[in-house]
Amino acid sequence: METVVSGIRSTGNLHLGNYFGAIRNFIKMQHEHRCYFFIADMHALTTHPKADHFKESVRNVLVEYLAAGIDPDVSTIYIQSDVPQIPELYLLMNMYAYVGELERCTSFKDKIRKHSDNVNAGLLTYPVLMAADIIIHKATKVPVGKDQEQHLEMARNFVNRFNHLYEKEVFPEPFAFNFGNELVKVPGLDGSGKMGKSEGEGNAVFLADTPEVLRKKVMRAVTDGGPTEPNQEKPESIRNLFQLMRLVSTQDTIQHFEDTWNNCTIRYGDMKKQLAEDMILFTDPIRERIKEIGSNETYLNKVIQEGGEKARESAAKTLKEVRSIIGFTNY
Numbered sequence: 429m430e431t432v433v434s435g436i437r438s439t440g441n442l443h444l445g446n447y448f449g450a451i452r453n454f455i456k457m458q459h460e461h462r463c464y465f466f467i468a469d470m471h472a473l474t475t476h477p478k479a480d481h482f483k484e485s486v487r488n489v490l491v492e493y494l495a496a497g498i499d500p501d502v503s504t505i506y507i508q509s510d511v512p513q514i515p516e517l518y519l520l521m522n523m524y525a526y527v528g529e530l531e532r533c534t535s536f537k538d539k540i541r542k543h544s545d546n547v548n549a550g551l552l553t554y555p556v557l558m559a560a561d562i563i564i565h566k567a568t569k570v571p572v573g574k575d576q577e578q579h580l581e582m583a584r585n586f587v588n589r590f591n592h593l594y595e596k597e598v599f600p601e602p603f604a605f606n607f608g609n610e611l612v613k614v615p616g617l618d619g620s621g622k623m624g625k626s627e628g629e630g631n632a633v634f635l636a637d638t639p640e641v642l643r644k645k646v647m648r649a650v651t652d653g654g655p656t657e658p659n660q661e662k663p664e665s666i667r668n669l670f671q672l673m674r675l676v677s678t679q680d681t682i683q684h685f686e687d688t689w690n691n692c693t694i695r696y697g698d699m700k701k702q703l704a705e706d707m708i709l710f711t712d713p714i715r716e717r718i719k720e721i722g723s724n725e726t727y728l729n730k731v732i733q734e735g736g737e738k739a740r741e742s743a744a745k746t747l748k749e750v751r752s753i754i755g756f757t758n759y
C-alpha cells in the first residue's frame with residue numbers, strides 16, 4: 429500500500445480537465461492505497477488574495493469532489509487550511525528551496541504574466557506549499573494532470589536536499605502518477621490547448637453545466653474549413669475535438685468520425701452534437717449527485733470534520749519527526 433495525495437484549488441467549479449487529469453485516477457486508487465484528497469484554499473489565495481464568496485467556493489468544490497466519486501469512507505478528504513501542520517512544514521521547506529529555481533518555474537512565469545498587478549511571494553513559493561501538501565503525509569504517488577509535472581520535479585528536489593542535509597531518508601520522493609501512462613492534458617474548446625477555468629469563457633466544460641449550457645459551448649468549439657484530401661493530418665483544433673471524444677464517447681462513435689475525416693465527408697456539426705450528447709451522458713449522474721449532496725449540510729460538515737481530524741493526525745506525526753530532526757526543542 430502506498431500513500432497518495434492530490435488536491436485542487438478552490439478557485440472555481442470542477443471541469444472535465446480536472447476530472448480526467450486528476451480526479452479519475454484518484455478515484456481508481458482510493459480502494460487500494462492510503463489516499464488523501466484536499467481542497468487547496470491557501471493556494472487559491474496566491475491568485476485570489478481576497479476572493480468573493482471564499483467559503484462557498486470551498487464548499488462547492490467539496491460537493492463536486494464527492495459527487496464525482498471521491499468516497500470519504502475510504503479516502504481522507506479535507507480542507508488545506510484545516511491542517512496547520514501544512515503551513516508550518518511549508519515555512520521549514522522554504523529554507524531548502526532556492527529563489528533561482530522558483531523563479532525559473534514555468535507556472536510562476538505564466539502567473540506573473542497573467543497577474544502582473546499581484547506578483548506576491550506566495551506565487552513564487554507556490555511549489556513549496558505544494559511540496560508540503562504532499563510530503564506532510566509522506567506520499568509517493570500524486571495523481572495530477574500534465575501541467576503539474578514540473579511541480580513534482582521540484583518537490584523531489586526539495587525532498588532530496590532535505591534528506592541529504594540531515595543524512596536521513598525522512599521523505600520519500602513523490603511522483604506524478606497516471607498508472608504508468610503519459611500524464612493527461614485535456615484540451616479546451618477554444619482551440620487554445622488546455623482546458624482550464626481561467627482560460628476564458630467557453631473553454632471549459634464544467635461538471636455542473638446544465639445540458640443546455642454544455643450543448644451551446646460544444647457547438648461553439650473552434651473548428652476549421654474541413655479536410656480537402658483523404659487521410660490528411662488533423663489541425664490542432666480538430667485533434668482537440670477527437671481527443672475530447674476519446675474521453676467520453678464509445679469506440680464505434682470515435683471510429684465513425686475518424687472514418688469520415690479520412691474520407692473527407694466529416695460534418696463538424698454532427699460531430700459536435702454527438703460529443704455534446706456523450707458529455708451530457710457522462711456528466712448527468714455527477715450533476716444529479718451534486719444536487720443531492722449539495723443539499724445535505726449535516727453530511728458535508730461530518731465529512732469535513734472527520735477528514736480534518738484524520739489529516740491532522742497523519743500530518744502531526746510527520747511534523748513531529750521533522751521538528752526533532754531539525755533540532756527544535758520540545759518543551
Ligand code: ADP
Nearest residue numbers: 437445446449450572573612613614623624625
Ligand atoms: P485549473 O487549471 O482549471 O485552474 P487546477 O489548477 O485547480 O485547475 O487543477 C487541478 C488539477 O486538475 C491538477 O491536477 C491539474 O493538473 C488538473 N488539470 C487541470 N486542467 C487540466 C487539463 N486541461 N488536463 C488535465 N489535467 C488538468
Ligand code: TRP
Nearest residue numbers: 433434435436437468471558561
Ligand atoms: N498545484 C495544483 C494545481 O493547481 C493543486 C495542488 C496544490 C496540488 N497542492 C497539491 C495537487 C498537492 C497535488 C498535490 O492544480
